[in-house]
Amino acid sequence: MKFDPERPIYMQIVDLIKKKIARNEILPMNKLPSQRELAVLMNVNPNTVQRAYKELEDEKIVVTLRGQGTFVSDNPxxxxxxxxxxxxxxxxxxxxxxxxxxxxxxxxxxxxxxxxxxxxxxxxxxx
Amino acid sequence: MTMLLKVENVSKCYFGKTALTNINYSLEKGKITGLLGPNGSGKSTLLKIIAGLIPCDSGNIYIDEKPLSYRTKADVAYLPEVDIFPPNIKVKEILAFYNKVFQDFNFKKAKKLLNELGLQESLTPNTMSKGMRTRLKVVVTLARECPLLLLDEPLSGIDPLSRDQIIKAIAREFASEHQSIILSTHEVFESEGLFDEIILLNQGSICLRGDAEQLRESSSLRKLLEEVYR
Known part of the structure; x- marks a missing residue:
């Protein structure tokens, strides 16, 4: 993926995941890739993915279950x-x-x- | 937050020509700094000083709160910009050599990285492309389990595939809990997704530093880069 050089990368990752949820490419209760996997996939710093997941958590779009991973909220x-x-x-x-x-x-x-x-x-x- | 590296008022001249003037900089644990700047701006000099390879004329450096000395070399893995491997020694033997020299060298990890970066143990550097030799440098540097990695231009002048593989290897292996990386590059836009923070050097001084995401948003980085690189 090519990033827009004028916007924070973590926000672009947030938008990408939102888009995938809105298009039903990722369904509620689906597991997201681990932070490390996504970092490698997108050629970014793992800290950046962590920031993106934190933002998604704050917006109640995903939940992180200790030891299990990050999941899309089960909210219709x-x-x-x-x-x-x-x-x-x-x-x-x-x-x-x-x-x-x-x-x-x-x-x-x-x-x-x-x-x-x-x-x-x-x-x-x-x- | 603990500072892994502190650079205080560091200056350096080469035969009367100023290379670095009053550099002040500290690096937190768990961060990747992008050291940017045009050729000749002092990036390599700064990394060599931190690695303990050349002395600075004035100023202090602390790694994990210890003043720079031969002891701190154990905490630093340095990837030089130039070719370092003898031309006709097999990769296998190079790995064995590193394993002997560096106590923190993780031999298993090195073999895994070698595989992931598409290199074979039977090759010798004189039969490898520049991209492959750079990948090998990345293998032996990332295989060291030490707190501070200094990567001098690991992405410059190589093919896009090698570059992509190297960026992925860094993203995969970077131990964000207890490690920090400084990566220098003059090809700014290749690797910017890797950086937590950015330092821009110009003519031996820091002309900008800050959080990479904030700088991206404020677009001041872009303007400055255009000026510096013009």
């Missing part, structure tokens, strides 16, 4: 919450981009409904 609301969180982020990025291109709310709304019914307009996308 969690996946939903993460999905919403990520959806809001995607919307946010989309609106910031559209506004920077000078589209008004009405135009954006029109484009969205058009997109939902017809898919993307190839000619418009190219021009």
């Amino acid at each position: 609301a969690l996946v939903k919450k993460l999905k919403n969180e990520l959806a809001n982020k995607a919307l946010d990025d989309f609106f910031i981009e559209m506004k920077s291109l000078g589209f008004s709310n009405a135009e954006i709304s029109h484009l969205i409904s058009k997109f939902l019914t017809e898919g993307i307009d190839d000619n418009a996308a190219k021009s």
Whole structure:
């Protein structure tokens, strides 16, 4: 994985794990890799992974059981919450981009409904 | 937090040319420091002084609260930037030699590392690529179970695969409970995921130091690097 050089790496690991949970790639009660395994996998310092797991624990997304490892919380609301969180982020990025291109709310709304019914307009996308 | 290494007001000149000016730095147990800076900024000189290979002109150094002496050499494993192995001695014999010289050398770990880094005991350095020779240096350094590892440019000028293998070996073997590492590099962005903290040297002085994650966020590191490397 390539890291964004302008954001703390531990936060990027936190976001990656959240994303995997939201996409059901890691399920509630699944075991996460050990800190050492993940550090080797991602070419980072084990201390950085520890910091990421600590952050996930503080947000109650994972629990660490002594001697057994770190597990995704068994909380049915969690996946939903993460999905919403990520959806809001995607919307946010989309609106910031559209506004920077000078589209008004009405135009954006029109484009969205058009997109939902017809898919993307190839000619418009190219021009 | 206990300091494994303390460097106080260290200065060094080579034949009247300043190499280091008033370096102050301390390293906690369990941390990896990235020692960054362009070529000629004093990185290797600082590591050699800490390793006890060359004297400093002024200042003090303490390793685990003991002043630097021949005794502290037992606490330091140093990976030099240059080639150190005789060209036609088998890897097997090199490992046996290290095992004899260093009391803290873990022979089993060395064999395991050799395997993980894709090297064979029957090879000799004169038939190995630069990347392979560097991997061998990493094997014999990481196999020592000692508190302070000094790695001078272990990632420079080698193929991407070797680099990746070396970074993984460090991530796997770093004993964060009782060990610290200083890793120097002029290729800054290759290895930044490994660092807890960063020191940036320029013309023999520390021009920036701090927590790697905070520096990444504040982007001051990036700006400074651009200036220093310009």
